[in-house]
Amino acid sequence: MARPTMNDVARTAGVSLKTVSRVVNGEPTVTPDLAARVRAAVESLDYRPHLGASMLRRNDRRTRTIGVLLEDVSNPFSGALHRAIEDEAHARGVHVLTGSVGDDDGRERELARAFRQRQTDGLILAPTGSDQGYLSHFTGTPVVFVDRAPAGFRADTVVSTNVAGAAGAVRHLVGHGHRRIAYLGDRPHIPTARERFRGYLQALGNRPGPVVHDIRGEAAAERATITLLRRADPPTALFTSHSVITIGALRALRRLGRHRSVALVAFDDFPLADLLEPAVTVVAQHPARIGRVAAEALFERIDGYDGPPREIRVATTLIARGSGEISPGP
């Protein structure tokens, strides 16, 4: 039993093929009587139009699908982004194809290409690879970047105010009397990490405390923190520039029993930060807002807006909860 076609519907309803097409597409020029018969036939045969054929004949090339490539759909930041994008898409009757890029440099390209091959109407991308130049011949498929600035290619970009946010965090610590404030951060070739580091430097007037770059993963962050605190001249406060690093640092502080004596301000909020002891002071990003704004920008592009690439910054919010208000020891 093959899938029913419009012709089958036409035959059962006793009308022409074209009339079925009209009813299915909601054209108003069909007598109610006929329309009803067609709808009944559609129902009884469980007819569903063949999108391939429809796409083929239509001149409008929209698939009403966008692609979303995030670092890892299972982390809370990506999840919130994803959800916000999905809500915007849903409101427009658009569907969302997702992919996790992870750290694999090739997977970003591979998935971006595959999505384009699938004729997604647009793409929202959290760039992971070191170069997005390959996007330059994606003519006709608008792209919006989120969370990180791209390299080698320019398009609308929606990111947090990383410099200002980081600077605010560090100034907060300075305001509580700290002088030796450590920076713990991700690989500095990542634009976001670089910006946060810049904010850190700026707040300290380019006279940084101990700096550790290139931290990858919770365990590495924990080790780095322990090493820092065992120095002869340990920092009295930490600024962690990424939530994974924050968790590692928290574990280290616990392990050394220093969580009530070493101050900490983290970039990026995380669930339950307020229930820890002490509760963790953070510079909160607003992933839902970033996602919404990015989706709006993408849909503008899809609808034909053709201005120059825009860089949209979403402000961060410092939330004082306790860990950032610890004073340096005597």
Add this chain to the structure above:
Amino acid sequence: MARPTMNDVARTAGVSLKTVSRVVNGEPTVTPDLAARVRAAVESLDYRPHLGASMLRRNDRRTRTIGVLLEDVSNPFSGALHRAIEDEAHARGVHVLTGSVGDDDGRERELARAFRQRQTDGLILAPTGSDQGYLSHFTGTPVVFVDRAPAGFRADTVVSTNVAGAAGAVRHLVGHGHRRIAYLGDRPHIPTARERFRGYLQALGNRPGPVVHDIRGEAAAERATITLLRRADPPTALFTSHSVITIGALRALRRLGRHRSVALVAFDDFPLADLLEPAVTVVAQHPARIGRVAAEALFERIDGYDGPPREIRVATTLIARGSGEISPGP
């Protein structure tokens, strides 16, 4: 400038349409020389095959896309599920359309229908609505349920061992001397909630402590917990059957300063549970495993397996961290 077609490629390469088709589809019966010319033409014109036309003509009806409908892609459980499913799909060259169903009873049906309309090869669904009967005429599109059992329709289902897990949690508390153990749970019409409640009852030999059903959201859970603990005869231990409820209960315990004196075992693990004080004892689910198993089952179905609906249970793990090992007061 319209999009190039196979004909354009054929003309530039000086071969026939069909030869281009063969090269594009990797058929081996083309002279290397011609194949090279075709590939050069494809490159220079930035030709990409029109999926619609291809799908139309091919007799293989696969879109190599599956749909995944979860409660909310931004919660950690759904995120981990999603990620695991995506990894399995990626390994098979299959793409993933996602949707968040939320609590909206209609959105589940709407999205399920839309995905099927899009001709996804299969669907993984965490059912939210009270009835999945509408799926019964989804002939030809295999469905696998995750996290919750469906109602009104049977298909492969992958869920945690809810009864055993909950019973284990409660027995753990009993083992630490508790007699008045409260149950805090979601709406009992949800199969998962009902099963966990059954496990609770079973562990107590059908002589339950205080029971609160129908808790929706963190705030409600917090209020319910406060009410419970202010009773004349308050419970000495809590069993929270859902992570949202767990968070609310934790907040309430903090607020009343009872977090070190009232025991708690939670169903479902959550990030940082080990960093709270006391660290939270949980019955951990394994969403990544659930997702992987569900994806495997779906792909088996897609590949033609046609046995009766299977119910696959993924075991939970009790992780003792502190909160569940608090003894009842004198």
Add this chain to the structure above:
DNA sequence: ACATCGAGAGACAACGTTGTCATGGAGTAG
């Protein structure tokens, strides 16, 4: 040298839908 075979290449139809145009019948104005 001739028949046979095989493999690479092309001609052509077909997939299910929508755009275009023709048709016919009812309604309206003169």
Add this chain to the structure above:
DNA sequence: CTACTCCATGACAACGTTGTCTCTCGATGT
């Protein structure tokens, strides 16, 4: 009563691709 308009309906082609069949040409075997 006729001529004209209008509009619902239908016939037909076309979209870009792949399946099938045929053709051609060179190789092989006798």
